[in-house]
Amino acid sequence: MFGRNIRRMNSRRAFDVMFVALVLTTLSYLSVEIHYIKYRRYEPVGLQEHIPIGDSLVSMSPEVTTRSLSTDVDRKKSIFRTSGGSDIFSAMTISNETDSTVTKTISETGIAKPSSTPLGLNSSITSDAPQSKSGYFFYSTEDLFKNLTKPSGGTTLFTYIPEDEYLKSNWNNYTSSPAVKTYFNYPLLITGEDICLRDVPFLLIFIPSVVDNRERRDAIRRTWLRAAETNSWPQAHVRKKIKHIFLFGLKVDRKKEDLQILKNESILYNDIVVADFEDSYRNLTIKILVGLKWVLKFCNMAEFALKVDQDTFINVPLMVEYLLHVRWKLVTDNFVVGLRHGYDKPEVVRSGNWGVAEEEYPLPFYPRYLYGHTYAVSRGGVGVIVSAAERVRLIAPEDAFITGILTKLSGVPRLDAPCFTMCCRKIYACEVVWNRNVAVTAVDSVTLMEQLWGSVVTHTCNDTKPFN
Numbered sequence: 001m002f003g004r005n006i007r008r009m010n011s012r013r014a015f016d017v018m019f020v021a022l023v024l025t026t027l028s029y030l031s032v033e034i035h036y037i038k039y040r041r042y043e044p045v046g047l048q049e050h051i052p053i054g055d056s057l058v059s060m061s062p063e064v065t066t067r068s069l070s071t072d073v074d075r076k077k078s079i080f081r082t083s084g085g086s087d088i089f090s091a092m093t094i095s096n097e098t099d100s101t102v103t104k105t106i107s108e109t110g111i112a113k114p115s116s117t118p119l120g121l122n123s124s125i126t127s128d129a130p131q132s133k134s135g136y137f138f139y140s141t142e143d144l145f146k147n148l149t150k151p152s153g154g155t156t157l158f159t160y161i162p163e164d165e166y167l168k169s170n171w172n173n174y175t176s177s178p179a180v181k182t183y184f185n186y187p188l189l190i191t192g193e194d195i196c197l198r199d200v201p202f203l204l205i206f207i208p209s210v211v212d213n214r215e216r217r218d219a220i221r222r223t224w225l226r227a228a229e230t231n232s233w234p235q236a237h238v239r240k241k242i243k244h245i246f247l248f249g250l251k252v253d254r255k256k257e258d259l260q261i262l263k264n265e266s267i268l269y270n271d272i273v274v275a276d277f278e279d280s281y282r283n284l285t286i287k288i289l290v291g292l293k294w295v296l297k298f299c300n301m302a303e304f305a306l307k308v309d310q311d312t313f314i315n316v317p318l319m320v321e322y323l324l325h326v327r328w329k330l331v332t333d334n335f336v337v338g339l340r341h342g343y344d345k346p347e348v349v350r351s352g353n354w355g356v357a358e359e360e361y362p363l364p365f366y367p368r369y370l371y372g373h374t375y376a377v378s379r380g381g382v383g384v385i386v387s388a389a390e391r392v393r394l395i396a397p398e399d400a401f402i403t404g405i406l407t408k409l410s411g412v413p414r415l416d417a418p419c420f421t422m423c424c425r426k427i428y429a430c431e432v433v434w435n436r437n438v439a440v441t442a443v444d445s446v447t448l449m450e451q452l453w454g455s456v457v458t459h460t461c462n463d464t465k466p467f468n
Helices: 002-039 100-109 214-229 252-269 281-298 316-330 379-389 398-410 446-458
Strands: 077-081 136-140 188-190 203-208 242-250 272-278 304-308 336-340 370-378 414-416
Touching: 188 252, 203 214, 203 281, 203 316, 214 242, 214 252, 214 316, 214 446, 242 252, 242 281, 252 272, 272 281, 281 304, 281 379, 281 398, 304 379, 316 370, 336 398, 370 379, 370 398, 379 398, 398 414
Parallel strands: 203 242, 203 304, 242 272, 336 414
Antiparallel strands: 077 136, 188 272, 304 370, 336 370
8 A cells, every 4th residue: 555655656746747847848949939039030921822801802793703701801910021120020010090190291291201111001100019120020911902002982902894895786796716827926036945944933024125125124124123033122022933034026127136136135134035026016916925925835834924014113022912812812813904994995096006907806996905014914814815816816906905805705804903004194103112003104214213113222202293
């Protein structure tokens, strides 16, 4: 009996010792983790792969199934980098209230002061928030799209472009035909075949260019494009792989000389694709379709192809998160998204640069389409659009043809996103700095491109004075 009690006491002591050891080990582990978090710089992780922004943010369409999710968005947090951060890590709380203080400061001075808020978000920091010198801080996904330009009168981030009811009676007069064979199989004189070979990008940006615009290409390369591809964007983390190409045809009368110039440039940058067709304004449709076909052949695992004009500035971190959000909402990879053209019934012009003959396109109106400065085509949409183009006659207005006619023929949903760029108005640097738009256009000189990039780097802008 006495021996049994001794064994019980020993067993209990052993258990107590094991328990104490476990507690000490756990405390030691937590101490190491706390020390690591406090003194070691974390690599930003970006937003979650899927970005719920609340219920019913997207206008529903019967053609496409959408996903709705009731989630406390404040529980979804992200770490973004601010400029110049130190090696101490701590969190800052961002207020979700209105920006009255910030707005007042801007309206009085006309100048947006440098802000510590991520990506230029116009959010005020609460007065009791710890004023950290950290290189990173948290903010919710709700704040990410807070300033984003939305469809008028709504809270959605995009809307479906409705069916073109005005074409119902005569659309059958213009349909694709198996008899038409437009393969646009122009030989590639510089293929760029290894650009996507090693690292598959999430976003492939293709920029139509001409040989003489080397200075503009270099300005793009050394500003927003380089920051996007090297993940060195000021105050933001580009959490997806980005790659690009500049796309060319050739002038017949200087084909040999221009090709050599582009070969030399390709050796330096490895971002040139040249096809053997006559490069002209009227052939821009061919150039863009050659670009989409290049994506299918050499970069077909990219989630999106983004067509960007040379005079357009892309807010790449915001663009990536926006495209992720749209794809998540739609639960599909078959769509095209951009800013819808202003005319509700886009009329066909029969003369001038935009002129289209009746034998090329007999209808008086185009389907509703997107502005051509910037639009994104999802991976599934690229192949469908290219296939549809092989069964109709090509026409000159590239944006009307690709984002209007071809999408309608192939059943690719068209999405209207006011945060994309548009033409024919004054542009303000604050549209990028404050994350109002994913793109702005009419940046039509090297000087303006560098000035706009300077505003992004310094996180300052003037909201009363356009820069173009």
